[in-house]
Amino acid sequence: MSCEGCTAASKLDFDFSMAFQPIYDAAAGRVWGYEALVRGLSGEGAFDVLSKVSPEQKYRFDQACRVKAIELASQLFPADEDLKLSINFMPNAVYEPAACLRATLRAAERCSFPTSSIMFEFTENEEVSDTAHLTDIITEYRKHGFTTAVDDFGAGHAGLGLLVDFQPDLIKIDMKLIRGIDTSPARQAVVAGVAGIARELGITVLAEGTEAEAEFLVLKAMGIRLFQGYWFAKPAFEELPQISSGSVVGVPAIA
16 A cells, blocks of 8 residues: 655654653653654754754654654653653644554554554644544554543634534643633633533643643642643653652642
8 A cells, every 4th residue: 555645755864852741640640741842853843853854854853753753752651650641743744544553563563552542633823724634643543552542622714613523532722721720710711611611522632732730720629630741740852751859739749
């Protein structure tokens, strides 16, 4: 199985690595998983790396990110812990869903990394004109046991219409809705509404960009259990950061 877009893609003329940021499960009082975030070889930020990706390299870059994340996670993740690896992907860089998964599946097999531990998230900020194609991607990924997620929910192109067309396993509420939620009745109403809809649809909610204790407490009171942000830990280059001591109120601290 192949596709013209896959074989015609340009090779990368640069290298990169990954940083990891924990996702915290407040209900269980433990780390739920880690998101892999692209970085330069010396730890340069994602923008520095992404600015080097030409349109012709988008497919190869997307594929290389998946492989790099799996390779590093297989080395860093403790063997006795059930952790999710969250990988960002670009729907517009996926031509034929089954064919474009081959490198991912080979990397997982080679590294003995279970596919059930992989979560693929796509950002709502990337406009997807072909909703049917996106649905095909999600369907194919679920066949292999991958968890699917929408990143930056509430700040992109599709909004609630995205949940009407298909239901991912998880949505990450954008940090613009999280920032200052403890003092913003409007943000509280919107996030509570999204969380309620997600519960009705059987979708897990993650609050990303949580940076303050007050934000965490308000969100936790809404029934949100998964969190990510500087309040817990900043991304660490090629290593797994620990949850900051004392950053989590009312549940056991990890470090």
